Amino acid sequence: MTRYVMAIDLRRCVGCQTCTAACKNANATPPGVQWRRVLDMETGEFPDVRRSFVPVACMHCNNPPCEEVCPTSATKKRADGLVTIDYDVCIGCANCVMACPYEARSIVHDVRFAYGDKPIASEAVRFDPARIAVSMKCTFCVERIDLAAQTGQIPGRDPEVTPACVNSCISGAMAFGDIDDPDSKVSRLLAETQHFRMHEELGTEPSVYYIWDKG
Amino acid sequence: MKAKNLKPGDRLAPRQQHNWDWRAASNFIAGGAGGGLLFCAAFASLWGTDVRALLLGGMALIGAGLTCVWFEIGRPWRALNVYRHLATSWMTREAAVAPLVFICGGLALLTGHSIFVLLTGLFGAAFVYAQARILSADKGIPAWRHPRCLPMLVATGFAEGAALVAVASPFVITSAAGQIGVAAVTLLLLLIRVLLWRSYLAGLRADGAPDGSLRALAVVDGQFLMFGNLLPAALLLLAALGAPLVGVALIPAGLIAVGGGWLLKYTLVRRAAFTQGFALKHLPVRGRGTAGAAVKPGWGGAN
Numbered sequence: 038m039t040r041y042v043m044a045i046d047l048r049r050c051v052g053c054q055t056c057t058a059a060c061k062n063a064n065a066t067p068p069g070v071q072w073r074r075v076l077d078m079e080t081g082e083f084p085d086v087r088r089s090f091v092p093v094a095c096m097h098c099n100n101p102p103c104e105e106v107c108p109t110s111a112t113k114k115r116a117d118g119l120v121t122i123d124y125d126v127c128i129g130c131a132n133c134v135m136a137c138p139y140e141a142r143s144i145v146h147d148v149r150f151a152y153g154d155k156p157i158a159s160e161a162v163r164f165d166p167a168r169i170a171v172s173m174k175c176t177f178c179v180e181r182i183d184l185a186a187q188t189g190q191i192p193g194r195d196p197e198v199t200p201a202c203v204n205s206c207i208s209g210a211m212a213f214g215d216i217d218d219p220d221s222k223v224s225r226l227l228a229e230t231q232h233f234r235m236h237e238e239l240g241t242e243p244s245v246y247y248i249w250d251k252g
Numbered sequence: 253m254k255a256k257n258l259k260p261g262d263r264l265a266p267r268q269q270h271n272w273d274w275r276a277a278s279n280f281i282a283g284g285a286g287g288g289l290l291f292c293a294a295f296a297s298l299w300g301t302d303v304r305a306l307l308l309g310g311m312a313l314i315g316a317g318l319t320c321v322w323f324e325i326g327r328p329w330r331a332l333n334v335y336r337h338l339a340t341s342w343m344t345r346e347a348a349v350a351p352l353v354f355i356c357g358g359l360a361l362l363t364g365h366s367i368f369v370l371l372t373g374l375f376g377a378a379f380v381y382a383q384a385r386i387l388s389a390d391k392g393i394p395a396w397r398h399p400r401c402l403p404m405l406v407a408t409g410f411a412e413g414a415a416l417v418a419v420a421s422p423f424v425i426t427s428a429a430g431q432i433g434v435a436a437v438t439l440l441l442l443l444i445r446v447l448l449w450r451s452y453l454a455g456l457r458a459d460g461a462p463d464g465s466l467r468a469l470a471v472v473d474g475q476f477l478m479f480g481n482l483l484p485a486a487l488l489l490l491a492a493l494g495a496p497l498v499g500v501a502l503i504p505a506g507l508i509a510v511g512g513g514w515l516l517k518y519t520l521v522r523r524a525a526f527t528q529g530f531a532l533k534h535l536p537v538r539g540r541g542t543a544g545a546a547v548k549p550g551w552g553g554a555n
Contacts, residue, residue: 046536047532047535047536048536048537048538074263076263076264076530078264078530078532078547078549080535080544080547081544087535087544089532089535089536091530091532093530102389102390102391102392104340105340105341105389106340106341106342106343106386106389106390107337107341108333108334108335108336108337108341108343108344108347109330109333109334109336109337110336110337110341111333126330126333126336127326127327127330127333128325128326128327128328128330128331128333128334129325129326129327130321130324130325130326130334130343131271131272131276131324131325131326132341132343132386132390134269134271134392135269135271135272135390135392135393135396135525136389136390136391136392137391137392138391138392138527138528139392139528139530140263140267140392140527140528140530144271144326146326169326170326170327171326171327231534233533233534235530235531235532236528236531239391239528241391247532248536249532249533249534249535249536249537249543250534250536250537250543251537
């Protein structure tokens with residue numbers, strides 16, 4: 038079996054938001070919507086102050102609450118672990134938005150462009166009316182993952198079939214791959230380090246691991 | 253680490269949800285009261301009461317709630333897709349119960365047969381339960397997923413239903429004994445509602461919840477107790493004790509009790525609906541430093 042996961046090394050992330058920009062570029066998300074973003078968390082009191090950067094997006098949970106509540110079955114979990122949305126089936130009821138504890142989903146009801154009512158050239162080419170008034174979220178760049186089946190490349194190793202955010206990360210904080218493959222980069226990273234998953238206590242079994250210390 | 257030691261950046265702490273507005277809240281407000289009314293009307297029919305007007309009112313409330321939510325969804329012309337996930341989605345199940353309510357209710361109105369009245373009541377109760385399960389399945393909103401939220405929502409649905417029967421009883425129940433019975437049942441359901449409400453609030457505080465949720469619920473706590481429950485309870489007690497003009501007391505008591513339930517549900521669905529927010533079990537260890545304490549900004553109560 039294949040199960041794709043992401044490992045994010047919090048020790049390496051510098052909060053540059055390059056992954057945020059790369060995601061917007063790759064997925065042409067509308068203004069105000071970020072499928073991936075980096076949280077900036079400042080904790081403690083002077084002189085013991087810490088600043089942590091936490092990239093967040095859809096966690097592609099193994100037990101996705103969004104899939105359970107979706108009344109249309111537009112949200113599905115694939116065999117490889119990716120949680121997908123069928124934009125042609127979704128009715129935009131927002132039940133999945135309420136069910137997601139990671140604030141990963143958005144619904145945009147009106148057509149929006151970066152500079153007013155008219156799209157700039159790149160927006161005009163990439164505007165997808167199917168995504169209006171339905172739920173949307175990070176796909177782990179599913180088109181790239183699916184391309185791997187045709188090309189024989191390996192997601193997480195070959196950039197053409199790896200999520201855009203992972204490719205763009207300047208500090209190598211993000212890794213992607215098959216957790217069921219013991220030789221994949223994510224498997225090796227997770228074996229060597231201490232890590233946790235966000236809100237594990239909710240039983241969602243997210244597929245994004247946050248590395249916080251060496252093993 | 254306490255929230256005061258955090259300087260949260262954008263969207264770290266729980267925030268109020270804005271995807272479900274008054275239209276979604278109306279479905280829970282009107283649908284819950286309507287389902288409760290159908291159940292209580294079916295119950296009253298066991299004593300020979302003519303409940304046709306009550307059935308009509310219950311179906312109208314459910315219909316109004318569903319119409320409101322139809323205007324809320326992003327793709328209303330695909331609304332029938334809502335029936336595609338009966339296996340796990342309580343929203344699908346709520347939608348599946350609705351036509352059964354209307355079919356049985358329609359047959360009850362047309363034929364007056366008691367079996368259809370009772371079936372309508374049962375499906376009304378199922379509608380209330382399905383709505384409560386919709387909220388409890390939404391893990392992203394801690395105030396909804398708390399295990400004590402579901403029984404409280406079901407209880408307020410039935411209490412509102414009984415209160416609506418109380419409002420109608422001077423017109424549909426002619427005997428004083430019958431009206432006193434309605435007052436007693438409504439009083440009992442209000443008592444159960446209050447107990448479950450207090451239990452819910454205590455549970456949220458004990459288990460921890462977003463500060464915003466706790467604040468919003470605390471704001472309505474006093475109003476809900478005093479005006480939503482104690483005042484109508486006093487009026488119902490007068491009626492149950494057989495005071496003169498019992499019917500005059502039942503109408504305001506029922507209306508106020510229903511208003512209290514609607515305030516509670518509006519608050520829960522809109523003002524107290526804060527997201528989970530973000531938390532870190534461990535802060536990253538950099539260089540030769542040590543890991544910081546876990547952080548969970550914007551949460552109050554035990555956590």
